[in-house]
Amino acid sequence: MKFNIQSRGDNDSNILSQKIKSYLQEFHLEYDEKEPEIVISVGGDGTLLEAFHQYAHRSQETSFVGVHTGHLGFYADWKPDEVEKLVIHIAKTPFKIVEYPLLEVIIRHNNDQKSERFLALNECSVKSMEGSLVMDIEIKGDHFETFRGDGLCLSTPSGSTAYNKALGGAILHPSLASIQLAEMASINNRVYRTIGSPLVLPQHHTCMLKPKNNVDFQVTVDHLNLVQKQVKSIQCRVAEERIRFARFRPFPFWKRVKESFIAE
Ligand code: NAD
Numbered sequence: 001m002k003f004n005i006q007s008r009g010d011n012d013s014n015i016l017s018q019k020i021k022s023y024l025q026e027f028h029l030e031y032d033e034k035e036p037e038i039v040i041s042v043g044g045d046g047t048l049l050e051a052f053h054q055y056a057h058r059s060q061e062t063s064f065v066g067v068h069t070g071h072l073g074f075y076a077d078w079k080p081d082e083v084e085k086l087v088i089h090i091a092k093t094p095f096k097i098v099e100y101p102l103l104e105v106i107i108r109h110n111n112d113q114k115s116e117r118f119l120a121l122n123e124c125s126v127k128s129m130e131g132s133l134v135m136d137i138e139i140k141g142d143h144f145e146t147f148r149g150d151g152l153c154l155s156t157p158s159g160s161t162a163y164n165k166a167l168g169g170a171i172l173h174p175s176l177a178s179i180q181l182a183e184m185a186s187i188n189n190r191v192y193r194t195i196g197s198p199l200v201l202p203q204h205h206t207c208m209l210k211p212k213n214n215v216d217f218q219v220t221v222d223h224l225n226l227v228q229k230q231v232k233s234i235q236c237r238v239a240e241e242r243i244r245f246a247r248f249r250p251f252p253f254w255k256r257v258k259e260s261f262i263a264e
Contacts, residue, residue, distance in 0.1 A: 001031035003090070006051035008043025011082075017042045020067075020083055027091035038090060038246055039229045041066045041076060045162075048075035049222045052121045052243060059119075060092055063097055063246040065090075072259060074161055075121075077251055081211075089248040096247045100158045100174040105221060105240035110214075110230040118221045119239055122159030124207060125184075126234060127151035127218045129227070132187065138208040139201065143195050146212065149186035154166055154207060154236045158243075159222075161257060169198040177203045177238050202238075210232040 002196055003024055007017040008118040020040055021031060028137055039062055040056060041048040048066040055062045066076030066085060078086050088097065118124070127133060127150060135147045157172035165171060169182040178200050186194040210233045211217070217228045231251035 001038065002030045002036045003038045003040065004031065004033050004036035006039055006041045006043075006047055008047040008055070008069065010043070010069070012041045013047070016069060016080055016083065020087060023084070023087040024091065027087070029091060034066070036062055038063050039066065040064075040090075041088075042069060043076065044068055044070050045073040045075045046223055047075070049121055053222065053224065054117050056241075059102075059241040059243060063095070064246040065246045065248075072196065072256075074158065074247045074256060074260065076246075077256065082126055086248065090246070093248065098245045098247045099242040100245065101177045101179075102239040102241055102243055103154060103156045103159075103179050104235075104237055104241075105154075105219075107219065107228055108232045108235070108236040109228075110232045112230070114226075119241060120154075120159070120221045121156060122162045122222045123153050123164060123220075124153035124234070124236060125151055125153040125163060127184070129216045129218050131215070133217075134212040136210040136212060137181075138206075138210065140205050141208075145191065147186060147194050148184065148192045150184035152209060153182045153184065155168075155182065161260070164198070167198075170200065171257060172200065176200075179207065179236060179238055181207055181236075194217055204237070206235060206237045209236070 005017045039051045041051040067078040068076035069220050105118040105124045106115050110113045130174040133151050137144045157174040160172045164182050167182040169180050182198040219226045219228050
């Protein structure tokens with residue numbers, strides 16, 4: 001089996017990555033940065049997000065597993081002292097694949113026919129770079145509301161515990177193929193009115209954001225910051241593709257939520 005290791009780049013993560021690499025090579029697994037079947041991220045959740053974006057074009061052929069060198073992560077859930085066990089699992093056992101939904105984001109521009117497509121593992125957030133964000137929000141092609149405020153966040157179920165949670169969004173189990181729209185400080189008065197609650201949309205329900213004014217936007221896709229000029233629309237829905245995680249032992253989602261936010 002071909003593998004690659006993505007390190008956060010700090011000293012501890014580099015040393016651990018090197019150790020995992022030589023252990024796996026001792027088991028005659030092939031190191032391949034181009035077409036790995038499994039990618040081991042060593043660092044934190046941000047490292048796994050980077051690894052995902054590096055191989056997003058190979059979503060059906062690549063599985064991910066995360067080792068954390070700091071605190072327990074949502075995606076990085078193996079401890080550094082468990083890597084020998086992890087290596088034996090990877091080398092010796094056919095592993096189970098667990099698939100989680102992704103968010104598809106298509107950005108269209110005013111004076112350009114070309115659109116840009118992104119996949120997000122956590123979320124896409126949109127903020128105006130000058131003044132408040134004013135956006136028409138369409139759901140399944142119908143106008144739903146005109147938003148005015150700081151910004152909007154569209155998250156995946158596995159990303160619901162990240163930025164979305166800080167915005168008061170619900171935590172969704174990743175078995176629910178859905179996306180969640182959460183507001184950032186909406187202005188609500190007699191002129192502007194939004195629903196005020198996070199919305200959860202099922203598969204095939206498209207959420208379209210259409211800017212009302214001609215301003216530039218700060219768009220994030222996971223850890224990536226993109227500046228978008230002359231945006232006509234931002235279209236979000238559940239992607240056809242899914243991320244594949246290699247599972248070697250059960251670690252139920254709700255247990256992870258409890259251990260991350262309440263107590264071990
Ligand atoms: P970072 O270093 O600022 O890390 C942000 C934190 O988010 C880390 O503690 C990480 O463990 C955690 N995190 C990432 N994905 C998670 C998930 N799915 N569930 C629970 N926690 C998760 O930035 P980074 O490492 O580059 O990660 C980018 C992510 O940061 C974005 O995708 C976004 O979700 C998150 N973020 C959060 C806030 C906030 O909570 N106010 C603001 C901006 C970005």
